[in-house]
Amino acid sequence: MKTTQTPPQDAITGKDTASPIENKRLLANDIIGWILQGGVLLSAAIIILGLGLFLGTGGLAGGNLLDFPSSFGQLLTGLLSLQSQSIIALGLFILILTPVIRVTASIIIFALEHDLQYVIITCIVLAILLFSMLTGNAEGSSSSAPTTALTHNFSLSFSAFIFLGAILAGVLGSLLGLGGGILIVPMLTLIFKLPIQYAIGASIISVIATSSGAAAAYVRDRVTNMRIGMFLELGTTIGAISGAFLATLLAPGILSILFAIILIITAIPMIFKIGEEVPQGVKNDRWANWLKLSSSYPDRYLKREISYQVTRTPIGLLIMYIAGTLSGLLGIGSGVFKVTAMDLVMRLPMKVSTTTSNFMIGVTAAASAAIYFARGDILPLVAAPVALGILAGAFIGSRLLMKLSSKTLRYIFLPVILITAIQMFLKGIGVM
Secondary structure (H helix, E strand, C coil): CCCCCCCCECCCCCCECCCHHHHHHHHHHHHHHHHHHHHHHHHHHHHHHHHHHHHHCCCCCCCECCCCCCCHHHHHHHHHCCCHHHHHHHHHHHHHHHHHHHHHHHHHHHHHCCCHHHHHHHHHHHHHHHHHHHHHHHHHHCCCCCCCCCCCECCHHHHHHHHHHHHHHHHHHHHHCCCCHHHHHHHHHHHCCCCHHHHHHHHHHHHHHHHHHHHHHHHHCCCCCHHHHHHHHHHHHHHHHHHHHHCCCCCHHHHHHHHHHHHHHHHHHHHHCCCCCCCCCCCCCHHHHHHCCCEEEEECCCCEEEEECCCCHHHHHHHHHHHHHHHHHHCCCCHHHHHHHHHHHCCCCHHHHHHHHHHHHHHHHHHHHHHHHHHCCCCHHHHHHHHHHHHHHHHHHHHHHCCCCHHHHHHHHHHHHHHHHHHHHHHHCCCC
16 A cells, blocks of 8 residues: 555646645545555464464364453453453454444544644544443443354364455455445354344444554545545434334334335446436535535546535435434445445545545444444454455455446446345345
8 A cells, every 4th residue: 555645736747736625635645544554464474473372273173163351351351361362252242343443533634734624523423432332332331242142163164255245245345335244244144144233243343343444545545525524424323323223113024114115216227327427517515515525536437536516415414314324224334325425415526435434334344343342242263364355455456446437337236236236125125
């Protein structure tokens, strides 16, 4: 990954044409990129260290997947005794914390830019995120670990196949702004016969890994619109909390079927826009002007700087709330809803929609991850190859995206919408 950005330059003189404000934003992008990349690399290094220690101490012979710390007290005890699964769990926990650190750093960056508006917005997002994590941790720690019978033992082939599947999920997730769970959950439940709660726990890790791994590159490449991401995270985080409370009152199966139908309906307008590279005739609405949401990005496929504006911002925020609610209700990343809202409703370029969705999904998932981590639903020996594979796939996908056209991305995205709709329908009728 590159470590610096190239400021906008005059096409004739080659001189830097960026304003002081633009230079500050470029520096902010670099800082956020470094934080995300640093968290990802540190997490991956600790996970690899734990796996190496596990194999080096004979863990391969009969190492059971359920032999891992299921509470933070056990995690600390295991770390003090250099227990391999505890070290792996520490790497996963650092990965979970990376989006939280990114949000915290954004507050400092906006403060240095004297952007009080976004300091307030980001503080609200952080407060919602911490509230969700703390209440979720308290709820999760009071429940016992799942008692579903699980006889799987760790093996190199078991880990290798999960790793390879996760690479594919990471490529698709980073290209399309999704979390990777659309492949991870079916793979772990249908192929590896793991209980659904463990598959969802690994899926949450895949969402954070995709978000952090791909966003590090996209933010530095100036494709991600961080202001849009931070503003829309108000809707997704509040929605996630709402979904968690509604899950005890509503029937998720009926909602799952309903939103499968909605997904199919939302795919229809995208078919008619299949060949659109950049939205035309879009004008900022009042909210977009007030929030300074319009921006530009360098498109390597079109070989020029693309400027864009934003419309129907309030409707986009409402859809983000619904997407967050779905995450809490159904245990999905709902990246497909985020991308669809930004692409079709707010009329952002497809590449900005997918990269900004990538930027956002890790924050929502981090709140959910606290619950799954405390409940013991995240198996280190399953989540470790998932995380490493997702990170590798996200790196590959982030390199591919800038070379692809929006038309190609839509050709990939539409079948994913269909697959997601089928999965949600089957989940609604109790098949999955």
